[in-house]
Amino acid sequence: MNSNLKVAKExxxxxxxxxxxxAAFFVFVSIYTSIIVLPHYVLELGGTEFHSGLFNMLYxxxxxxxxxxxxxxxxxxxxKLPLLIGVFVYATTPxxxxxxxxxxxxxxxxxxxxxxxxxxxxxxxxFIADLAPLNRRGxxxxxxxxxxxxxxxxxxxxxxLLINTYDFKTWFIFQFFMGLxxxxxxxxxxxxxxxxxxxxxxxxxxxxxxxxDHKLQPIFLGIALIAVSYGALSTFVSIYTxxxxxxxxxxxxxxxxxxxxxxxxxxxxxxxxxFGAPLVAWPAVMIMGLGVAILFFLPSLPLIFYLSSFLxxxxxxxxxxxxxxxxVNSSELEVRAxxxxxxxSTIDSFMALGSFAVGVSSVLIGLPVSFxxxxxxxxxxxxxxxxRVKKNCHL
Numbered sequence: 001m002n003s004n005l006k007v008a009k010e011x012x013x014x015x016x017x018x019x020x021x022x023a024a025f026f027v028f029v030s031i032y033t034s035i036i037v038l039p040h041y042v043l044e045l046g047g048t049e050f051h052s053g054l055f056n057m058l059y060x061x062x063x064x065x066x067x068x069x070x071x072x073x074x075x076x077x078x079x080k081l082p083l084l085i086g087v088f089v090y091a092t093t094p095x096x097x098x099x100x101x102x103x104x105x106x107x108x109x110x111x112x113x114x115x116x117x118x119x120x121x122x123x124x125x126x127f128i129a130d131l132a133p134l135n136r137r138g139x140x141x142x143x144x145x146x147x148x149x150x151x152x153x154x155x156x157x158x159x160x161l162l163i164n165t166y167d168f169k170t171w172f173i174f175q176f177f178m179g180l181x182x183x184x185x186x187x188x189x190x191x192x193x194x195x196x197x198x199x200x201x202x203x204x205x206x207x208x209x210x211x212x213d214h215k216l217q218p219i220f221l222g223i224a225l226i227a228v229s230y231g232a233l234s235t236f237v238s239i240y241t242x243x244x245x246x247x248x249x250x251x252x253x254x255x256x257x258x259x260x261x262x263x264x265x266x267x268x269x270x271x272x273x274x275f276g277a278p279l280v281a282w283p284a285v286m287i288m289g290l291g292v293a294i295l296f297f298l299p300s301l302p303l304i305f306y307l308s309s310f311l312x313x314x315x316x317x318x319x320x321x322x323x324x325x326x327x328v329n330s331s332e333l334e335v336r337a338x339x340x341x342x343x344x345s346t347i348d349s350f351m352a353l354g355s356f357a358v359g360v361s362s363v364l365i366g367l368p369v370s371f372x373x374x375x376x377x378x379x380x381x382x383x384x385x386x387x388r389v390k391k392n393c394h395l
Contacts, residue, residue: 016131016189017140021147023087023185024124026178027116028148029155030090033175034059034113036156038097041168045103059110059117060352064345066118071341072206073119078191079127079337086120087186089113091179094172121344126337127189129328137325142269145321146262153258206338210331216339218385219327223343224350225285225378226319229292231354232374233257233312237295240367244299256309261317268318269325277326281319285382288315293375296368 039052070082089112096109125141132140162171210216233253241250264284272280291311298304324343331339354374361370 017128019185019189020124020127020131021144023182023189024144025147025151026182027087027090027120027124028151029159030093030175030179031117032152032155033159033171034093037159037163037171040163041097042103042106044168045100045106047103047106051103055106055110057352058107059114060348062111062114063117064348066115067341067345068204068207070115070119070123071338072335073337079123079130080186080189080191082119082123082337083127083186083189084183086116086118086123087179087183089116089119091176091183094175094179098169098172098176118341118344121340123337123340125324125340125343126328129336136273137328139269139273141325141328142265142272142321145265145317149258149261149265149317153255206335207342210335210339210342213331215330216327219281219323219330220342220346222281222285222319222323222382222385223346225381226288226316226323227347227350228354228357229288229312229374229378230316230347231351231356232292232358232371234351235355236358236362236367236371237308240295240298240371241305243367245302245305247302247305253305253309256306257313257316260310260313264314264318265321268321272322272325277322277329279386281322281326282382282386284315284319284322286315286379286386288312288319289375289378289380289382291315291375293372293379295375296372299368 035056039056042052042055070085073082093109093113093116096112097106100106100109125144128140128144129137159171159175162174211220237253238250241247241253268280268284288311291308291313294304294311295308298308324340327339327343328336358367358370358374361373365373
């Protein structure tokens with residue numbers, strides 16, 4: 001009888017993932033287009049690159065603050081409620097952008113959109129961790145990472161195609177119906193049968209307890225190193241490429257970056273389940289650091305462009321998957337969503353830090369040296385950590 005109940009439970013969980021993955025794909029298309037495509041809408045409304053950066057900064061840092069509430073909410077009320085809130089926000093935000101005619105009215109819409117970013121991401125990761133079999137979490141989280149990468153590869157390019165063929169308003173209408181479909185898919189997913197803690201353990205207390213957990217602190221450090229590297233790349237690698245090479249479309253850096261990420265993710269999930277996350281996570285950070293550092297040689301060796309994109313893409317995808325699996329396995333069930341919300345906030349905060357640091361240093365010492373310093377620092381810190389992991393494992 002118990003075996004039949006176990007089989008039925010696993011069947012329901014897999015059914016939930018069947019609905020969750022396509023919904024997540026559509027939501028991530030909205031997330032990536034909000035970062036990559038919406039700055040062009042800001043320019044169309046009469047703004048400048050400064051306004052685009054300002055609105056994106058508002059978007060990311062507002063999401064960090066909102067996660068203080070929405071991360072613990074997923075632990076207190078179950079994963080499905082924040083997921084529905086996040087999908088609803090991303091479904092309705094395009095309608096608000098459709099109606100906006102004045103540049104500064106974009107600010108409250110970006111603020112509203114940040115609620116979706118805060119509520120969906122950490123809840124989705126913890127939902128998948130709850131639904132996946134314990135010994136295959138790395139594999140299922142890896143499949144989720146592939147969904148996000150596919151959204152990055154296809155979403156912005158399709159959005160630009162639709163916008164160039166018609167206009168932004170056509171894209172916003174399409175995005176609304178895409179969000180509506182996502183909402184219906186999430187509505188059909190059942191909450192996994194796990195204990196949901198109650199009591200007076202508040203949102204801020206949960207965040208503080210996660211940050212004070214010594215076994216989680218190395219994980220957040222590794223995620224921060226990845227985020228700093230990605231912040232530097234996402235903001236400046238295209239500018240750097242245009243300045244020092246004859247490559248006509250520097251945006252293809254992230255195409256190769258994404259493809260490398262897919263291949264890395266396909267193998268990392270199994271390796272993490274087989275050998276453990278720490279032995280995979282820190283080498284991946286070292287690979288990403290190396291991918292950033294070798295950009296120093298780009299002006300004299302253009303082929304570095306492609307090698308860097310493959311190394312950085314594989315390092316980020318493999319590293320994030322390993323760290324997220326490590327985080328899920330190491331955090332207590334009653335604060336799992338909170339821990340994942342702290343992880344997302346770490347990514348947003350240190351992406352902004354990496355972008356700012358390279359922006360300042362590029363004025364003082366130039367982009368080539370700035371990339372070299374960031375990359376070598378990340379590589380060295382990860383190398384130090386992997387030595388400690390090997391020592392603890394008696395390797």
